[in-house]
Amino acid sequence: MDNYLDLLKLVLPPFLVEHFDLIKSRKKKEVLHLYFEERNNPPQEHSTRLLVSKGFHKEVTIQDFPLRGNTVYLHLKRRRWIDKDTSQLVQRDWNLVAQGTRITTGFAAFLKEISQYEGV
Template sequence: MENYIELLKLILPELIVEHFDLVSTKIEQEKMHLFFEEKNTPPKEFNNRQLVSKGFLNEITIQDFPLRGKLVYLYIKRRRWTDKESQAIIQRDWNIIAQGTRVTQEFADFLKEIMNTIKINYDSILNYFDNRSTNASAESFNAKIKAFRNQFRGVRKVDFFLFRLTKLFA
């Protein structure tokens, strides 16, 4: 069972693995649905009170990293407790989703990183679509140089090697 938990920690957000039980799964062609319920362990800050579990709050749906080509949806039921003395309803405020989204914080950070990569390489990406220009010719030339160098099992004199390259490929 411990190996199962450690594996889940690699795949799912650690907060969910530690504080929620996986109660059911449903796998469709392109989607994986994982259903979680919060464990019946009251918040530590209320240890001195007598709390009674009173069911769950409304289920929330969160999209997480895709796994094996399938979209992953986490359905989470958060538990609520009632204080026997004051009849106050107590619940945890988990910070599972990124603010203003329906995706996990880790997934949102990953998407932001991809967005930044696209911003940095924007001109190079557009260059391909505008001019159909790639670095394939440079890669091809590098492959020819490697093959030429391997043919002679290395290079002893760099000047002579460069001279031969210019005569053959220029």
């Protein structure tokens, strides 16, 4: 299984492999669609809180770099949690991920911007 993850990290943004599960793929002609859901691992900065997963935000679609002549679309469903004590909505802060791991700051800015459109 580690070889599979290492291969995925070479062709996909590493943060996808670390924070998301590939749940489905679909190839039609020269277009590849990859569907991801964020894992149910609450953000580390909220580890002292009692969080319960409350589903996902609306799916977003991002065109990624082509692979072997195929157009690639990444379909991402980001998870949200509710603090059981305060009923506050919690989601991963992609700016912190950008500082602490390998996600690009540009992609973090994109995720932050789409968060604003979701009314969160």
